[in-house]
Each structure stands twice: as C-alpha cells, then as structure tokens.
Amino acid sequence: MADTSIDRSVTPLCEMRDMQKAFGGIRAVDHVTVNVYPGEVVGILGHNGAGKSVLMKMLSGAYQRDGGQIFVNGEEVQINNPRDARAYNIETIYQTLALADNLDAASNLFLGRELTTRLGFLDDQSMESETRKIMSRLNPNFRRYSTPVAGLSGGQRQSVAIARAVYFDAKILIMDEPTAALGVEETRMVAELIGELKRQGIGIFLIDHDIHQVKQLCDRASVMKNGRLVGTVNVDEVTEDDLLGMIILGKNPKAEAA
Amino acid sequence: MTEATTSHDPSEPARNKRTLFQNLEIDTRLLGMIGAFLLIAIVFNIMTEGRFLTPRNVFNLTIQTVSVAIMATGMVFVIVTRHIDLSVGALLATVSATMAVTQTDLLPTMLGLELGSPLIAPITILFGAIVGTIIGAFHGYLIGYLAIPAFIVTLGGLFVWRNVAWHITSGQTVGPLDPQFVSLGGIDGTLGETGSWVFGALAALFTLYLLFGARRRKVSHGFPVKPIWAEILIAGVALAAILGFVWILNSYDIPDRRLERMFAARGEVMPEGYTAGYGVPLSVLLLIIVAAAMMVVAQRTRLGRYIFAAGGNPEAAALSGINTRLLTVKVFAIVGFLCALSAVVASARLNFHSNDVGTLDELRVIAAAVIGGTALSGGIGTIYGAILGALIMQSLQSGMAMVGVEAPYQNIVVGIVLVLAVFIDIVYRKRTGV
Numbered sequence: 001m002a003d004t005s006i007d008r009s010v011t012p013l014c015e016m017r018d019m020q021k022a023f024g025g026i027r028a029v030d031h032v033t034v035n036v037y038p039g040e041v042v043g044i045l046g047h048n049g050a051g052k053s054v055l056m057k058m059l060s061g062a063y064q065r066d067g068g069q070i071f072v073n074g075e076e077v078q079i080n081n082p083r084d085a086r087a088y089n090i091e092t093i094y095q096t097l098a099l100a101d102n103l104d105a106a107s108n109l110f111l112g113r114e115l116t117t118r119l120g121f122l123d124d125q126s127m128e129s130e131t132r133k134i135m136s137r138l139n140p141n142f143r144r145y146s147t148p149v150a151g152l153s154g155g156q157r158q159s160v161a162i163a164r165a166v167y168f169d170a171k172i173l174i175m176d177e178p179t180a181a182l183g184v185e186e187t188r189m190v191a192e193l194i195g196e197l198k199r200q201g202i203g204i205f206l207i208d209h210d211i212h213q214v215k216q217l218c219d220r221a222s223v224m225k226n227g228r229l230v231g232t233v234n235v236d237e238v239t240e241d242d243l244l245g246m247i248i249l250g251k252n253p254k255a256e257a258a
Numbered sequence: 259m260t261e262a263t264t265s266h267d268p269s270e271p272a273r274n275k276r277t278l279f280q281n282l283e284i285d286t287r288l289l290g291m292i293g294a295f296l297l298i299a300i301v302f303n304i305m306t307e308g309r310f311l312t313p314r315n316v317f318n319l320t321i322q323t324v325s326v327a328i329m330a331t332g333m334v335f336v337i338v339t340r341h342i343d344l345s346v347g348a349l350l351a352t353v354s355a356t357m358a359v360t361q362t363d364l365l366p367t368m369l370g371l372e373l374g375s376p377l378i379a380p381i382t383i384l385f386g387a388i389v390g391t392i393i394g395a396f397h398g399y400l401i402g403y404l405a406i407p408a409f410i411v412t413l414g415g416l417f418v419w420r421n422v423a424w425h426i427t428s429g430q431t432v433g434p435l436d437p438q439f440v441s442l443g444g445i446d447g448t449l450g451e452t453g454s455w456v457f458g459a460l461a462a463l464f465t466l467y468l469l470f471g472a473r474r475r476k477v478s479h480g481f482p483v484k485p486i487w488a489e490i491l492i493a494g495v496a497l498a499a500i501l502g503f504v505w506i507l508n509s510y511d512i513p514d515r516r517l518e519r520m521f522a523a524r525g526e527v528m529p530e531g532y533t534a535g536y537g538v539p540l541s542v543l544l545l546i547i548v549a550a551a552m553m554v555v556a557q558r559t560r561l562g563r564y565i566f567a568a569g570g571n572p573e574a575a576a577l578s579g580i581n582t583r584l585l586t587v588k589v590f591a592i593v594g595f596l597c598a599l600s601a602v603v604a605s606a607r608l609n610f611h612s613n614d615v616g617t618l619d620e621l622r623v624i625a626a627a628v629i630g631g632t633a634l635s636g637g638i639g640t641i642y643g644a645i646l647g648a649l650i651m652q653s654l655q656s657g658m659a660m661v662g663v664e665a666p667y668q669n670i671v672v673g674i675v676l677v678l679a680v681f682i683d684i685v686y687r688k689r690t691g692v
C-alpha cells in the first residue's frame with residue numbers, strides 16, 4: 001500500500017532530530033532522527049527493547065528528552081508534557097493503552113478533554129453519544145458503553161484507545177502496536193482507518209512487529225536496534241527479508257549496495 | 259437468570275429477562291448496606307425493647323454521626339486516589355483549638371468584638387476553614403510534589419497536629435463557646451417542626467428534579483431508560499425516606515422545662531399544653547449539604563472525574579494531561595476543609611474544646627469509608643456509601659452501649675465488622691465482576 005504520491009520536497013509534518021534519552025546507564029534512545037510527511041505512514045521497527053516506545057513517548061510528552069529537537073511543520077517546538085503534545089494535535093495510542101480501568105469507554109475517550117454543559121458540569125450523555133458514533137466505525141459489535149473498561153476484552157480496550165486518538169482531529173498520530181490484540185476483522189478495520197487518515201493528510205508513526213503488515217501499511221520504515229537508528233528505507237524498495245536483516249542484524253541494505 | 263442470554267453481550271440481557279433490580283438499575287451494594295443498617299436497627303430495637311428506634315435515639319444517633327460522616331466523604335477521595343489520611347482526627351483537634359481560642363480570646367480582645375456578637379461565629383468558622391484547608395493542602399503538597407508517601411506524611415501529621423492543638427490551648431479545656439457557634443453542634447440548633455417540613459419538601463422536590471432531569475437527558479439522546487414504573491418506585495422510596503426522616507426528628511419533643519426557658523428568654527409565658535418538636539438539627543443539615551456537594555463533585559465535575567481516573571490508573575491520568583500532583587493537593591485540601599467543618603460540629607456539640615476532641619476519629623473515618631465500599635486499591639468508592647458506613651458504625655456502637663456492652667467489647671465488635679464488611683465486598687466484587 002506504499003504511496004508514491006507523497007511529496008517529500010515539502011517540509012516534514014514532524015521531525016524528531018538527534019533524539020536522546022537514557023535511563024541510568026541504559027541509552028534507550030541514542031541520537032535518533034526520524035520524520036513523517038503529510039499523508040505518510042512511517043513504520044518504527046526494531047526488536048523488543050530497541051527503544052521504539054521511548055522515542056515515541058518523547059514526542060507524545062510522556063518522557064522528557066535528554067537531547068535533540070522536535071519540529072512540527074518546520075518549527076521547533078517544546079513538548080514537556082502530554083498537554084503540550086495534544087496542543088500540537090499529536091495523538092497517541094500507547095502500547096499499554098493508558099485506560100483508566102474503573103471508568104467506562106466514554107469517560108476514557110474524553111479523559112482530560114471532557115464535554116461540559118453550559119454550567120460547567122460533565123455532559124456524560126453527549127460524551128456517550130459521540131463515543132457511540134466513533135466506536136460504530138471502529139468496532140461495530142461494541143455494545144458495552146456503561147461498564148468500566150476493566151470488563152472489556154483486550155481488543156475492545158484497544159478499540160477504545162484507538163477511538164480516543166482519532167476522535168480529536170489528530171494531525172500527527174503515534175500508534176504503538178495498535179493491532180496487537182485485535183481480531184482479523186478489527187485489524188482490517190484499523191488498516192482501513194489508517195488509509196482514510198492518510199488521505200486526510202495525517203502523518204502516522206506506526207510501531208509494528210508484523211513485517212507483512214508493515215509492507216502493506218507503511219510508506220517508509222525506520223529501524224532501531226539497541227537505541228540507535230539502523231536506517232530509514234522506502235518500504236517499496238526493500239524486501240521483507242531486507243527489513244528482517246535490519247531488525248535482527250542491524251545491517252542497512254542501502255549501505256551494502258553503496 | 260442469564261442462561262438464556264449467553265449468546266448476547268452479558269451487560270445487555272434481553273429486556274424480558276431482566277430481574278426487578280436490573281429494571282430499577284440501583285447499585286445492589288447500596289441495597290446491601292441499607293439492608294445491613296436496617297438489620298442492625300431492628301435487632302437492637304428488639305434487644306432494647308423498642309428504645310433504639312425512638313425519635314429521641316434516632317435524633318442522637320444522627321447528631322453523633324455527623325462529624326465522622328463529613329470527614330468520611332473526603333476520605334473517599336483520598337482512598338480513591340490510592341492515598342490514606344491518618345491525620346484527620348488530629349487536624350480536627352488543631353482547628354477546634356484554633357477556633358476555640360479565636361472565639362473566646364482573639365476576637366474579643368484583638369478585634370474588640372463583644373462576647374455574644376453575631377460576627378463571632380462566622381469569622382471563627384471562616385478562619386477555621388482557612389486553617390484546615392491550608393494544612394490539608396500542605397499535606398497534599400508533601401505527598402504530590404515531594405513524593406513522600408501519604409501514609410508517612412499523615413502519620414507525622416497525626417503526631418504534629420494533635421500536639422499543636424495541645425500547644426494552642428496550653429493543654430486547657432476552652433469553653434463555653436459562642437452560643438451561635440454551639441447551635442451547629444446538634445441539639446442546641448434545630449430547624450423546628452415547620453422549618454423541617456419546609457426543608458423536607460425542598461429536598462423532595464430537588465430529588466424529583468434530579469431523577470427526572472436525568473431521565474429527560476437520556477431520552478433526548480435516544481438512550482434506553484428504565485421503565486416508568488421503576489422510576490416512580492425509586493422516586494416514591496426516596497421521598498418516603500426523606501419525609502419519614504423529617505417526621506421522626508419532628509416527633510422528638512423538646513422537654514417542657516426547656517421550652518419554658520425558651521419562652522422566658524423572649525420575655526413571654528409558655529401557653530398551657532404547648533409542645534414543639536426539635537426537627538432537623540443544623541449539623542445534620544450541614545452534613546446533607548456537604549454530601550450533596552461532594553456527590554456533585556464526584557459525579558458531575560472534571561475534578562471528580564480526574565480523582566477517579568487517577569485512582570484507576572495514575573499513569574493513564576498523567577498521559578491524558580491531568581496534573582496528578584496538583585490533583586493530590588486539591589484532594590487533601592478538600593479533606594482539610596471538611597475536617598474544619600467537623601471541628602465546628604464536634605466542639606459545638608460539646609460546647610467546649612478539649613484536648614482529646616477527635617481522638618481516634620482517623621480510624622473511624624477510614625472504617626466508615628471502607629465499610630461504605632471504598633476500595634483501598636483505588637478507583638472505587640461512593641460518597642453515600644461512606645455516610646452509610648459512618649451511620650452503621652455509630653448504630654453498632656450506640657446500640658451496644660444501650661444494651662450494656664462495655665466500651666472495649668464494642669471496639670472488638672466494630673473491628674470484626676470492619677474486616678467482615680471488606681471481605682463481603684471482595685466476594686461481592688468477584689461474583690459481579692466489577
């Protein structure tokens with residue numbers, strides 16, 4: 001599904017330049033640069049613990065970077081907390097989903113951005129009907145609007161997390177293994193959703209371990225190993241084996257050709 | 259009851275298979291607690307040959323419950339956010355001491371207010387509320403921003419504030435307190451029969467407004483609503499409870515001698531055969547207002563939503579942009595404010611401030627919240643549950659005292675009931691899967 005119509009002569013929608021983050025002695029992210037253009041899906045690949053989630057969490061404001069710069073539409077921005085990221089229309093589906101188990105789907109979807117009545121009280125009915133609208137597109141079989149999400153299946157919970165990220169007009173979307181818990185049908189709907197978001201000009205960072213799916217959904221792929229960037233490739237120009245080689249052995253097929 | 263509906267989503271059983279309780283959509287845990295309370299009341303009533311459920315005893319029971327119940331509503335927020343507050347009783351004592359000195363000494367000498375001036379009580383209470391809120395907020399700051407565990411901060415607070423109270427009054431008992439202030443303690447300030455009926459009617463109308471307002475909002479969004487007979491049944495029970503409560507408190511007659519004194523104070527002579535009931539105490543009115551406000555905060559405001567979200571998953575709350583540190587400060591500030599209100603009620607009820615006011619209240623308050631269904635693992639709890647919990651504990655203690663059980667044995671029973679209540683709650687949650 002790689003898309004040749006993406007114009008990479010414009011400024012990237014979002015660029016993370018020379019990002020660094022260490023935890024104690026562990027260099028989780030070590031001078032990594034990635035970017036995404038409007039309407040593009042960039043896969044972030046790598047083995048477990050390669051640093052993919054940490055890299056993306058610096059963009060979503062969950063972690064503060066040790067070094068590096070973040071640009072949105074060519075302008076450098078400071079993202080120090082999740083609110084800053086939301087203000088730049090950066091939305092995230094976290095690997096851990098980040099749902100409050102004791103709250104229902106609507107309360108989770110609107111958490112931190114509740115709809116209120118004119119008097120400033122929570123407008124739960126409006127939030128629920130909005131939730132019903134978006135969920136009917138993502139997971140039409142979903143019915144459990146009035147139970148805490150703790151009682152939902154893994155896939156249902158994931159649908160709620162996806163709904164939350166796409167409801168608020170994201171310009172930049174971070175999806176950290178969004179289909180890990182989804183069934184065949186639901187995964188297909190997420191793939192469709194990604195296509196639709198691309199057409200709207202949204203830039204997507206997609207963390208995914210399924211190489212086949214990466215080939216289908218992504219335009220480019222940035223591969224990480226032990227916190228460092230192995231390289232960024234056009235997905236159309238490499239084979240699945242090339243990608244696996246980058247992930248496992250850390251060898252860049254372009255470098256070989258050169 | 260759901261075996262025929264296993265192919266459907268379990269949360270949406272087919273309409274015709276719904277049980278009575280499902281139609282009513284009331285919290286079955288609430289029903290269980292009300293049932294436990296009624297059982298305790300009936301058993302003690304039998305054991306005391308009808309003395310437990312006299313208007314006089316119901317009146318006393320409610321005014322004894324108020325102070326702990328007010329603090330318990332705040333403790334719900336604390337425990338829901340996965341914290342604990344061991345300092346509420348000591349904080350109550352510090353605020354009580356502050357207010358006692360303010361009204362008997364500071365205001366009369368420094369501001370030159372005459373003893374008995376109508377300004378003394380409001381200024382004293384305002385000052386006490388500010389002191390309580392600031393101390394609570396300070397606890398919250400230590401917990402939220404400096405990351406010292408709430409258990410430690412408030413355990414330290416327990417030592418500090420209990421003895422700051424002692425320091426403020428130099429260890430003396432301070433009293434008598436301002437008469438207006440004392441009217442908030444219970445028996446010395448009631449709405450009277452007419453006032454109580456007016457209050458009951460207003461409360462009934464407000465309840466109806468809430469119930470049917472919620473139904474109207476649901477209908478306007480096209481959501482399913484419960485059958486109208488269920489709605490009417492719930493409204494009927496609620497109204498009966500409100501008006502029945504007013505009726506019982508109104509039936510507690512003011513003793514003749516006290517009435518005579520009241521007439522004499524106004525320079526009048528009491529007419530022959532005149533009687534009057536106490537009605538709803540101002541302290542109970544205060545509790546009802548606090549309860550209503552706290553329920554609104556819990557269910558209908560962002561603050562309440564964030565408190566529950568942070569309790570359910572602190573990381574998720576933070577990732578949603580909620581400032582969980584500031585939230586902790588707010589929660590403990592609310593508790594501090596409520597401790598101040600309880601300090602008013604507790605010292606006013608005694609008509610003096612004494613060193614041991616509020617001693618062991620922290621344990622009663624935590625027990626009330628926990629018996630009322632607040633889970634120490636966080637994220638779960640209700641305001642009305644905590645109030646019922648306080649009422650259940652007070653009923654147990656008063657009932658046993660009336661039957662002649664000595665205080666140490668009373669405490670043993672209360673301790674066992676606490677553990678049992680939590681165990682039942684755990685079993686209940688496992689079975690219902692919530």
Ligand SMILES: Nc1ncnc2c1ncn2[C@@H]1O[C@H](COP(=O)(O)OP(=O)(O)OP(=O)(O)O)[C@@H](O)[C@H]1O
Pocket residue numbers: 023026028046047048049050051052053054055095
């Ligand atoms: N909060 C943290 N504290 C300490 N170390 C951390 C923290 N978060 C991540 N790390 C470390 O940083 C490294 C990168 O972790 P990261 O979560 O980014 O991996 P990942 O590429 O997302 O792996 P996976 O595919 O398993 O999700 C790991 O070594 C991890 O142990």
Ligand SMILES: [Mg+2]
Pocket residue numbers: 052053054095176
């Ligand atoms: Mg990860």
